[in-house]
Amino acid sequence: AIASAHESWLADANRSGDWEEFMNARGHQGPQLAAAGIELHLEEVAKCLAAGGGAGLMDFRAGRRPDIPAPDGFPATHDQTHPCAKGEGEVSLLEAWELARPWFVDPEAGTFTQQAILPEGWFQGEYDLVYRWDGTSRIVDIKASDGRSEWAASYPVQMQTYAWLWWASHGKDEEVAGLETWYLGDGSRKVYPPPNTDEMQQFEDELHDFWEQHIATKGRRDIADYPPQPATVPSFAPGGGEQVGETDSSERCRQCYWAGECEGSGRKVDHDGATEFVDHDGSSHPLNNVSELIPRITVEGRIGTWKPNPWRFGGIAPALSLFTGGGSLWCSPYKGGPLAVADGIGGGTSVRIEGGYLAPTRNGGVQLKLDEHTTISAIEEDEFEGHQSPTALHRANIRGRVMSLSRGEGETNWGKWKRWGAELATADGPIEISAMSENIPFAHDEVKRDDEVAVIAGYATAFGDKKQLSFDAETVLRIL
Numbered sequence: 001a002i003a004s005a006h007e008s009w010l011a012d013a014n015r016s017g018d019w020e021e022f023m024n025a026r027g028h029q030g031p032q033l034a035a036a037g038i039e040l041h042l043e044e045v046a047k048c049l050a051a052g053g054g055a056g057l058m059d060f061r062a063g064r065r066p067d068i069p070a071p072d073g074f075p076a077t078h079d080q081t082h083p084c085a086k087g088e089g090e091v092s093l094l095e096a097w098e099l100a101r102p103w104f105v106d107p108e109a110g111t112f113t114q115q116a117i118l119p120e121g122w123f124q125g126e127y128d129l130v131y132r133w134d135g136t137s138r139i140v141d142i143k144a145s146d147g148r149s150e151w152a153a154s155y156p157v158q159m160q161t162y163a164w165l166w167w168a169s170h171g172k173d174e175e176v177a178g179l180e181t182w183y184l185g186d187g188s189r190k191v192y193p194p195p196n197t198d199e200m201q202q203f204e205d206e207l208h209d210f211w212e213q214h215i216a217t218k219g220r221r222d223i224a225d226y227p228p229q230p231a232t233v234p235s236f237a238p239g240g241g242e243q244v245g246e247t248d249s250s251e252r253c254r255q256c257y258w259a260g261e262c263e264g265s266g267r268k269v270d271h272d273g274a275t276e277f278v279d280h281d282g283s284s285h286p287l288n289n290v291s292e293l294i295p296r297i298t299v300e301g302r303i304g305t306w307k308p309n310p311w312r313f314g315g316i317a318p319a320l321s322l323f324t325g326g327g328s329l330w331c332s333p334y335k336g337g338p339l340a341v342a343d344g345i346g347g348g349t350s351v352r353i354e355g356g357y358l359a360p361t362r363n364g365g366v367q368l369k370l371d372e373h374t375t376i377s378a379i380e381e382d383e384f385e386g387h388q389s390p391t392a393l394h395r396a397n398i399r400g401r402v403m404s405l406s407r408g409e410g411e412t413n414w415g416k417w418k419r420w421g422a423e424l425a426t427a428d429g430p431i432e433i434s435a436m437s438e439n440i441p442f443a444h445d446e447v448k449r450d451d452e453v454a455v456i457a458g459y460a461t462a463f464g465d466k467k468q469l470s471f472d473a474e475t476v477l478r479i480l
Helices: 002-011 019-026 029-050 054-062 093-100 155-168 197-215 250-255 442-446
Strands: 129-131 138-143 178-183 188-192 233-236 243-247 276-278 284-286 296-310 316-324 327-333 350-360 366-370 375-378 395-412 415-426 429-436 452-463 466-470 476-479
Touching (some): 054 093, 155 178, 155 188, 284 452, 350 452, 415 452, 429 452
Parallel strands (some): 327 366, 429 466
Antiparallel strands (some): 129 138, 233 243, 276 284, 350 366, 395 415, 395 452, 415 429, 452 466, 452 476
16 A cells, blocks of 8 residues: 555645655554454444434345445345345344445545536535435545644534535435544544534535636636635644644745745745747747647637537537638637527528637647537628637746646547646746647656746646646757
8 A cells, every 4th residue: 555655746736845745754554554444443433333323224135235235245236135135133242244345436546536526517526425324315425634733723614515416416305413523643523513504505505606716717718806815724632622722824825835925925036028939950939928828719600510419418519611811720628618509500690709719630630619607699791890809729838836737638539648737836826738639749757846847839728717728749848
């Protein structure tokens, strides 16, 4: 387990600290934390045994499983009697062990792949344990700590969130009966009273307002709305008890990766004011500001080919050719494409497409990508505003400081893919850089947080509401 954790840490592009120092300070705690977790679970087994097996004993002995059973090595639809089940009589210890078994996140599943997700898609979360042996549902969150850090202040809200998520994702007609945090560092459990339905509805309203103001607007937020006013850092008694101390807010700035960009940290590092980048071969490249990049554009024209491909989540994901004053432009959907396409739009329709972004085609041409931020509207001939079809990608040269790194890989119908990217802080704001598969620069493995880099001849595009500078065969990455 330790070797696997070390490999995961080494593979994390944003890793920090020193592994040996960490192991010397905390490496011995693993077995202690595991033992504490087992002891807390054994308390549940003992309670189940004392309660005569709880509400599920008869179903367990009859081989009947709940719709979502606890992971126990048998298929979810398994209809045979469990080998530990007795035919009759008092509940046995083996039966209590199986009956008390909670639902838990599969340790071999991918990270955050077993989440509860609201149908509307604006919130998701993952429970650690759900105990149901007494006929109710009780959510337990496991902490590999003793509850003394500042994080203990946020756990009551976290547990309230789990209670609300359970209620909201069960049609608002099923509530949890209990909420607990298990602190494995000192083997204690902290119990919270579940909120009532009125409190959960109020919580949902406030949370959705927060989401609309701060999450759905990602990429369009104004930094002026987020002044640098960090809170103090509290500490608590073991087990998430009473607050016992408080550290000055400067401690947050000491640990923050963005302190070098923040006026309020006292550690701001000014950016180089250079207006051009001179490469090692002597070539000079004028540097652009992030504000100059226009990733989304508007085009007008008449639809030629029209392919209203069905989208697996409903509606269509249209692909089309557009004849404009500047030539022909192929338009293809990203995921589902526009959220809605009006009836009557098809081959021969004159349209205005707003909010599409440019991307290269496989043969080196230019296409317009259509996503959820794109709209397609029918127009009359006298409503044309003169938006022309682009003939080339909008290229730019950006210099900035690496704040974070990202990697990904997967497989589609086109084959396997890899992605590498970073978020850069520049003199006039942040921007993401992104490279796919064969366009990932050779030097990407050498890039680290806080490095100063220059991206030459990247092309301006978008990812959601964010501006992005992407790589193709013409793009160059330099570590300065």
